[in-house]
Amino acid sequence: MRRCWLGLFLLPLLCRAAEPEPLRVMTDLWPPFRMEAADGTLIGLDIDLLDELSRRSGLRFEIERAPWARGLAALEQGRADMMTGLAKTPERERYIQYLETPYYACSPRFYARPSVASLLDRYDRLRGLRIGYVLESAYFPRFDADQALDKVGVSAEAQLLEMLVRKRIDTLIGTDCQVDFALLAPNLAGHIVKASYQPQARTDLYIGFSRKRLAQLPRVAAALSSMQTDGWIARAAMRYHEVVVQQ
Missing domain, CATH: 3.40.190.10 (Periplasmic binding protein-like II)
Structure with a gap:
């Protein structure tokens, strides 16, 4: 027992x-x-x-x-x-x-205020712009390896959107799945848009x-x-x- x-x-x-x-x-x-x-x-x-x-x-x-x-x-x-x-x-x-x-x-895309986005129609237009990105993120090889660009790294995408609204950066790079969703917010809609230039990348x-x-x-x-x-x-x-x- x-x-x-x-x-x-x-x-x-x-x-x-x-x-x-x-x-x-x-x-x-x-x-x-x-x-x-x-x-x-x-x-x-x-x-x-x-x-x-x-x-x-x-x-x-x-x-x-x-x-x-x-x-x-x-x-x-x-x-x-x-x-x-x-x-x-x-x-x-x-x-x-x-x-x-x-x-x-998703697809990598650049986003900016409308006045900048309409002029950003090819890659070399990125020269001279302050470009926000998330540290340790991978977007597309040409951008990731480009040491000549003025890149501003942060720890989260939400920071980039705030910095763009406050004009602390000129444009940001992100993935359309995420940024398009974020731009549905009423305080961002119309203030930040996709740049004309679209990288041929996925x-x-x-x-x-x-x-x-x-x-x-x-x-x-x-x-x-x-x-x-x-x-x-x-x-x-x-x-x-x-x-x-x-x-």
Whole structure:
């Protein structure tokens, strides 16, 4: 009898021990993919994505909000498991293992006040302008590598929009998925617009794992593949606005 009671006592402990630890996901605000609700919780397409990945894979995710550069550093150092919304670059591939296919795509665009935007009709018009960008972000190779431009780096997109309104920068670079959504705000609509110049580039968004913490990558990859096959991501994007629906 004592042995039976011992078995009943140990069984829940053994089951809990067999469960994988939650994956630590680094992220920052990037509407409409990651936004802060009134109660302080995170919402958005990427949060929905993680919830559905959890449901399909049986894994749990613990989301930690931090500036983008700090999140990348956590992956490089092996202090976190993964990030969403990652653009692929050779530098990042040293320490990030990307899932095979992107789950979404945006386009890099420049934004400015209307008087500047209409004149910014080709790349070389960027010379002499103060250009805001997010530190450690990847936009398109020519811009990313251009040391001659007057670039002003900040930690978050929201800072760039405020700086542009206050004329502390002349233009900013961002991805249309995110900035177009932000410009729906009444205080920004019409005051900031897309520049005429459009880079011939596309920003694919990936899920990436720290190369030091790859154990659960296959389970996440299998769950994401099933979501792409059945159209879950396209349907989820419709909840936010047509500007985030991939064309």
